[in-house]
Amino acid sequence: MIADLSLYLVTDAGLCGERGVVETVRQAVDGGVRIVQLREKDAGHAEVVARLVELSRVIDGRALLVVNDRLEAALAARARGARVDGVHLGQGDASVLEARVALGPDALIGLTANSAAHLDAIRALPEGTVDYLGVGVIRPTATKPDHPPALGIEGFRALAREAALPCVAIGGVGIDDTEHLQDAGAAGLAVVSALCASPDPRSAAAAFRARWRRGAVPRVLSIAGSDPSGGAGIQADLKSIAANGGYGMAAIAALTVQNTRGVRDVHVPDAAFLSAQLDALSDDIVIDAVKIGMLANAAVVQAVSAWLERVHPPIVVLDPVMVATSGDRLLDADAEEALVSVLHRAHLVTPNLAELAVLTRREIDGWSAALAAGEALSSEHGVAVLVKGGHLAGDRTPDAIIDVRRDIREEFGGERIATANTHGTGCSLSSALATRLAGGDDLGEAVRAARAWLRESLRASDALRVGAGRGPIHHLAGLWARGGAATRPLPEEIADDWWRGIAGIRAGIDGLPFIRGLADGSLAREDFLFYLAQDALYLRDYARVLAEAARLAPTADEQAFWAESARGSILGELELHASWLTPVDGVSAATFAEEPAPATTAYLDHLRSVAFGGSYPELIAAVLPCFWLYTDLGERLHAGDFGDDARDPRHPYATWLATYADPAFASATDRAVAFVTRAAAAADDATRARMWRAFELSSAHEQAFFRAPFRAPRERSAAG
Numbered sequence: 001m002i003a004d005l006s007l008y009l010v011t012d013a014g015l016c017g018e019r020g021v022v023e024t025v026r027q028a029v030d031g032g033v034r035i036v037q038l039r040e041k042d043a044g045h046a047e048v049v050a051r052l053v054e055l056s057r058v059i060d061g062r063a064l065l066v067v068n069d070r071l072e073a074a075l076a077a078r079a080r081g082a083r084v085d086g087v088h089l090g091q092g093d094a095s096v097l098e099a100r101v102a103l104g105p106d107a108l109i110g111l112t113a114n115s116a117a118h119l120d121a122i123r124a125l126p127e128g129t130v131d132y133l134g135v136g137v138i139r140p141t142a143t144k145p146d147h148p149p150a151l152g153i154e155g156f157r158a159l160a161r162e163a164a165l166p167c168v169a170i171g172g173v174g175i176d177d178t179e180h181l182q183d184a185g186a187a188g189l190a191v192v193s194a195l196c197a198s199p200d201p202r203s204a205a206a207a208f209r210a211r212w213r214r215g216a217v218p219r220v221l222s223i224a225g226s227d228p229s230g231g232a233g234i235q236a237d238l239k240s241i242a243a244n245g246g247y248g249m250a251a252i253a254a255l256t257v258q259n260t261r262g263v264r265d266v267h268v269p270d271a272a273f274l275s276a277q278l279d280a281l282s283d284d285i286v287i288d289a290v291k292i293g294m295l296a297n298a299a300v301v302q303a304v305s306a307w308l309e310r311v312h313p314p315i316v317v318l319d320p321v322m323v324a325t326s327g328d329r330l331l332d333a334d335a336e337e338a339l340v341s342v343l344h345r346a347h348l349v350t351p352n353l354a355e356l357a358v359l360t361r362r363e364i365d366g367w368s369a370a371l372a373a374g375e376a377l378s379s380e381h382g383v384a385v386l387v388k389g390g391h392l393a394g395d396r397t398p399d400a401i402i403d404v405r406r407d408i409r410e411e412f413g414g415e416r417i418a419t420a421n422t423h424g425t426g427c428s429l430s431s432a433l434a435t436r437l438a439g440g441d442d443l444g445e446a447v448r449a450a451r452a453w454l455r456e457s458l459r460a461s462d463a464l465r466v467g468a469g470r471g472p473i474h475h476l477a478g479l480w481a482r483g484g485a486a487t488r489p490l491p492e493e494i495a496d497d498w499w500r501g502i503a504g505i506r507a508g509i510d511g512l513p514f515i516r517g518l519a520d521g522s523l524a525r526e527d528f529l530f531y532l533a534q535d536a537l538y539l540r541d542y543a544r545v546l547a548e549a550a551r552l553a554p555t556a557d558e559q560a561f562w563a564e565s566a567r568g569s570i571l572g573e574l575e576l577h578a579s580w581l582t583p584v585d586g587v588s589a590a591t592f593a594e595e596p597a598p599a600t601t602a603y604l605d606h607l608r609s610v611a612f613g614g615s616y617p618e619l620i621a622a623v624l625p626c627f628w629l630y631t632d633l634g635e636r637l638h639a640g641d642f643g644d645d646a647r648d649p650r651h652p653y654a655t656w657l658a659t660y661a662d663p664a665f666a667s668a669t670d671r672a673v674a675f676v677t678r679a680a681a682a683a684d685d686a687t688r689a690r691m692w693r694a695f696e697l698s699s700a701h702e703q704a705f706f707r708a709p710f711r712a713p714r715e716r717s718a719a720g
Contacts, residue, residue: 003064003108004286005132005168005188006212008035015196026058028195031205037088039068052077052084061312064108071099100129110134114148119162135159137171153180160185178211210440218246218438222431223304224293225254231472232424237431239475246435251277254296260423260467271299278307289315289438291431301338308345315437318346319430323354343381350386350430378404401447410444421461421471429454484685491677502699512706519642521651527709533594536577541604543569545611552616558675599708603701610694617679621691624676625698631669634660
């Protein structure tokens with residue numbers, strides 16, 4: 001059995017106090033508890049059975065009911081007509097195999113686990129014997145004094161990682177553990193004192209559920225008709241769900257032949273096929289919210305109602321598609337009557353004004369009458385009602401949310417948006433609301449956020465240019481405007497793209513006389529010394545640029561890397577240069593006596609402008625070619641790609657060439673590439689583009705730097 005384990009209440013009669021277990025459970029389920037475990041260690045058999053019967057009545061299927069340890073009590077309560085969904089067993093309790101046989105394949109059976117040995121024992125059971133594990137305790141708790149040593153969150157993480165079943169964290173769990181335990185792999189939180197001892201279990205449960213929802217992607221199911229034009233029905237619902245942060249699913253209740261000009265035909269698949277779709281989904285996926293749209297006939301409505309009765313999703317938003325914008329009734333009398341019977345299964349209903357009039361059997365001739373009708377509908381069926389004023393005449397389009405049971409009444413104003421593209425607004429709004437509610441928003445927050453999104457999508461709708469009739473809203477306009485449609489690349493993809501992007505520069509470097517002469521040993525000494533003198537000037541300021549990268553680095557690892565690279569440029573590489581240029585004095589003023597060539601000045605100006613006028617990501621992209629190009633060149637020189645002369649120990653520049661293939665420098669290059677490409681992958685498109693430009697320009701400057709010894713005699717006259 002698949003179950004929503006997100007908020008799991010374990011009862012404790014002592015903590016419930018005078019309020020009692022039954023009333024505590026009623027309030028907690030009102031707040032969003034999804035599983036109730038009756039734990040009555042010291043009660044007799046008859047007392048536990050009576051308590052299960054009473055809890056079954058109070059819960060009324062809105063949450064699953066299991067009993068701790070007492071398999072015989074579960075069976076006896078079932079015999080008295082109670083809905084008892086299963087049992088939770090400890091390692092020393094009745095056999096889980098016996099429980100599975102006695103309760104049947106659809107029962108929910110949980111088992112306590114807190115060690116690797118427990119996991120091994122569970123793996124030995126036949127598949128399907130156990131549905132979930134209660135893993136704990138997380139920290140010491142007074143509600144179970146005989147508990148094993150506390151696991152802590154990291155201990156829970158280790159067990160959850162190895163378990164093949166969903167794991168519920170139990171034992172000393174508080175609301176501030178929610179995100180940490182979600183991150184550790186928890187399928188839910190089992191709570192005792194935080195709910196049982198709370199002065200307001202409903203509010204406490206609602207707070208837990210809201211925290212849990214905000215840490216997960218809402219899984220939202222649309223049960224509606226299909227619109228092949230994409231503007232309404234399940235097509236609109238799926239776009240709305242995605243635009244509002246959810247994962248959308250759809251069970252198709254009807255197939256329509258329509259476009260933006262109207263509906264031409266409707267085909268209603270057999271209701272049994274819709275039931276099969278719904279069962280397939282709920283057998284495998286925990287559904288956080290359901291949006292119900294077009295249900296074409298009484299048989300379809302009854303199929304959906306029966307499924308809701310079995311599954312009891314935590315959030316149901318009903319968009320009662322009964323009356324078309326033209327005023328035509330879309331359902332026959334039997335279907336309308338059946339749909340009204342579903343209202344008590346819904347948490348929120350979103351009729352247009354014509355549908356509100358049908359549901360309340362009232363004439364609605366203005367906003368005041370609409371509000372009164374909303375009050376009546378909410379009071380009669382115990383459901384929240386979104387009263388929508390979009391069909392009113394005038395420049396204002398007010399909406400209001402009314403929930404009489406919870407004493408919620410809030411109005412929302414807004415100017416009418418001048419557009420004819422209103423196809424699917426009702427479908428889109430209701431599915432957005434379902435997603436927002438499943439994501440943890442309260443009713444008012446959900447309405448405000450969904451309305452803001454819908455109005456943004458209406459304002460952008462003209463850009464779509466879809467159809468000649470009433471076009472659709474632009475569901476994804478906000479996402480495209482704020483995030484674009486480009487795929488975020490992986491670091492390794494960026495490395496590949498950038499390396500291929502400078503293929504022409506790399507080929508140009510390979511063909512330069514300096515590189516060819518360096519490879520075969522024919523390079524004139526004065527040209528080589530000119531290059532070294534310019535490189536010394538470059539390294540002196542390059543080290544300062546690397547130091548700036550270290551100062552700006554966001555992590556200690558990056559800071560240390562760039563600082564060490566700056567140090568290596570001064571103490572390692574410059575000493576090697578001095579051994580050729582000023583062997584007697586070492587690194588001294590004489591090492592930097594050469595006038596900078598134009599290529600040297602241009603390269604350093606580029607690096608300084610990025611270092612002291614750009615961002616950290618741009619800066620590290622600009623310094624990367626000095627790592628990457630030199631390492632690549634050195635590896636290929638020593639691999640013989642430029643001929644065997646470069647590998648001859650008698651080569652006149654053998655000691656220099658050895659530095660090109662230094663394993664430590666190759667390792668540093670790998671780290672530099674990793675830092676830069678990770679930063680580029682995490683950046684927005686504009687920053688990534690600036691990084692690429694900085695990298696490309698530095699690569700071009702490297703090519704110019706290698707070309708400089710052969711540009712003009714005056715550039716090397718002092719080098720010899």
